[in-house]
Amino acid sequence: xxxxxxxxxxxxxxxxxxxxxxxxxxxxxxxxxxxxxxxxxxxxxxxxxxxxxxxxxxxxxxxxxxxxxxxxxxxxxxxxxxxxxxxxxxxxxxxxxxxxxxxxxxxxxxxxxxxxxxxxxxxxxxxxxxxxxxxxxxxxxxxxxxxxxxxxxxxxxxxxxxxxxxxxxxxxxxxxxxx
Numbered sequence: 001x002x003x004x005x006x007x008x009x010x011x012x013x014x015x016x017x018x019x020x021x022x023x024x025x026x027x028x029x030x031x032x033x034x035x036x037x038x039x040x041x042x043x044x045x046x047x048x049x050x051x052x053x054x055x056x057x058x059x060x061x062x063x064x065x066x067x068x069x070x071x072x073x074x075x076x077x078x079x080x081x082x083x084x085x086x087x088x089x090x091x092x093x094x095x096x097x098x099x100x101x102x103x104x105x106x107x108x109x110x111x112x113x114x115x116x117x118x119x120x121x122x123x124x125x126x127x128x129x130x131x132x133x134x135x136x137x138x139x140x141x142x143x144x145x146x147x148x149x150x151x152x153x154x155x156x157x158x159x160x161x162x163x164x165x166x167x168x169x170x171x172x173x174x175x176x177x178x179x
Contacts, residue, residue: 011136012045012046012049031085031087031088031099031102031103031107031172032085032107032168033082033083033084033085033103033107033108033110033111034082034083034111035080035081035082035083035111035114035115035118035162036080036081036082036083037078037079037080037118037121037158037159037162038078038079038080038081039076039078039121039155039158040076040077040078040079041151042074042075042076042125042147042150042151042154043074043075044072044073044074044075044127044147045072045073046068046070046071046072046073046129046143047070047071047072047073048069048070048071049068049069049070049129050068050069050070051066051067051068051139052066052067053065053066053067054066054067054132056132057132057133057134059134060134060135061134064134064135065132065133065134066132066133066134066135066139067130067131067132068129068130068131068132068133068139068142068143069129069130069131070129071126071127071128071129072126072127072128072129072143072146072147073124073125073126073127074124074125074127074147074150074151075123075124076121076122076123076124076125076151076154077121077122078118078119078121078122078158080114080115080118080119082111082112082114082115084103084107084108084111085103085107087099087100087103092177094174094176094177095174095177098172098173098174098177099172099174102170102172106170110165110168113165114162114165117158117161117162117164117165118158118159118161118162119158120157120158120161121154121155121157121158125150125154127146127147127150129143129146131143
């Protein structure tokens, strides 16, 4: 490591997020959709990475202190799956047609808005890297922390946008089906 540090070279730092799944359930009515977001956790690497010897560290073994700069570029992606309900059993033909219409229009539009809001997670983020570290593993850990903080906020923001449109309650007018 000391020899490589002297030349200003360390292995390119890469980071990975932990994938996670969240759900957004429909409202309190007899038919509801379900939208699941599978967040990939983000994958990133430091671009234009430079590591130079430094004397700014206080707790490093001699020759291990380095100053690392560059840009952490992280790409995020969420896969979204919408599950729409079936028309409940026990309805007459008129009720069944109205419920089907509701599911295919009003409820579908609502679930599609969940998809759109979850997808705000998608994209690429550039995060400046400018840190002092005690060796390569410490530098990698610090870059991972930058990534993790950004990913957690990005996922939380997308989840909050999705949560903001629930509960979704809308009545299906079946009154003229009772004639």
